[in-house]
Amino acid sequence: MTAVLVVDDEALVRSGLALILDADPELEVVGAVDGVQALDAARERRPDLVLLEVRLRRTDGLRLLRALHELADPPRVAILTDQDGDDLVEAALRTGATGYLLKNTSPTALRRMVHALALGATVLAPEVARRRRSSWPIEDAARAQVQALDPRGRAVLRLVAQGATNAEIALTLDITLGTAKEAVSAVLEALGVRNRVLAALVAARAGLVT
Numbered sequence: 001m002t003a004v005l006v007v008d009d010e011a012l013v014r015s016g017l018a019l020i021l022d023a024d025p026e027l028e029v030v031g032a033v034d035g036v037q038a039l040d041a042a043r044e045r046r047p048d049l050v051l052l053e054v055r056l057r058r059t060d061g062l063r064l065l066r067a068l069h070e071l072a073d074p075p076r077v078a079i080l081t082d083q084d085g086d087d088l089v090e091a092a093l094r095t096g097a098t099g100y101l102l103k104n105t106s107p108t109a110l111r112r113m114v115h116a117l118a119l120g121a122t123v124l125a126p127e128v129a130r131r132r133r134s135s136w137p138i139e140d141a142a143r144a145q146v147q148a149l150d151p152r153g154r155a156v157l158r159l160v161a162q163g164a165t166n167a168e169i170a171l172t173l174d175i176t177l178g179t180a181k182e183a184v185s186a187v188l189e190a191l192g193v194r195n196r197v198l199a200a201l202v203a204a205r206a207g208l209v210t
Contacts, residue, residue: 002118005047005075006032007064009057013103017051017080020107027114035059039067046073049117051080051101054092062095069096078117084128099123112189115182120150121190129192142205145191153190154208156183160196161203 004027006017014032021027030045035056042050050068054061061079068077078099079092089100099117101110102125113123146154152173159169170180184196193199203209 001026001028002049002114003028003030003045003047004114005030005038005041005045005050006080007035007038007041007050007056008032008053008080009034010053013053017110020110021114023107024111024114027111035061035064038064039071042068042071042075047075049114050075050077051114052077052097054079054081054088055083062091065092065095065097076117076120078113078123084125086131089124089128100128101125102127109189112185116186116189119153119183119186119190121153121186122148123190124192126192139205139207142202143207145202146206146208149187149190152183153187156180156187157191157199157203158208160184160187161200161209163200 004021006014006029008014018029018032021029030047031041033041036058052061052065056064065077068074076098077096078101079097080101080103082103084102092100099113099122101113101123105113105125116123146157149157155173156169159172164172166180166184167177169184170177173180188199191199191202193202
């Protein structure tokens with residue numbers, strides 16, 4: 001179960017996000033608060049993940065992001081906003097955000113992205129990821145994508161690239177079949193690809209497999 005704290009100054013947005021996330025049995029919204037309440041809520045409720053609107057009225061979103069990372073038991077923090085300017089994206093990632101999501105994301109995709117974040121991946125909205133990767137050589141972009149995965153995510157990707165089935169991944173990593181399916185879906189989501197073939201291509205370009 002992944003505990004999620006939603007931080008947004010708009011009460012209607014907070015309520016909507018809470019409903020979307022709570023619809024997933026593997027996610028639990030432990031709070032939906034505004035920017036002023038966020039730090040105290042994080043201390044008290046100890047979320048695994050914070051979804052943070054970086055454009056806040058009564059506090060500085062980037063300063064709040066930094067403060068969340070300085071907690072004794074810091075959560076992972078992903079930005080969830082409707083602002084996708086390159087300067088803001090770069091500032092958020094430099095400050096420690098592990099994801100940059102946009103509010104035009106569908107409920108289903110949002111839940112998938114949250115699962116990927118919970119597994120340790122760095123997740124960017126597809127349009128944000130495309131803009132960032134377009135300025136890099138293909139191999140550098142692929143390496144950056146793979147390096148953003150946690151060790152299990154890279155292990156899953158390597159097995160996917162080698163043609164392993166979900167059952168074979170489960171056996172190799174000593175996890176359940178259901179966990180293997182979720183891990184594969186989370187890796188595809190983190191890489192921003194639609195299927196295993198494209199994931200294997202990223203792995204090959206990154207030098208993860210030959």
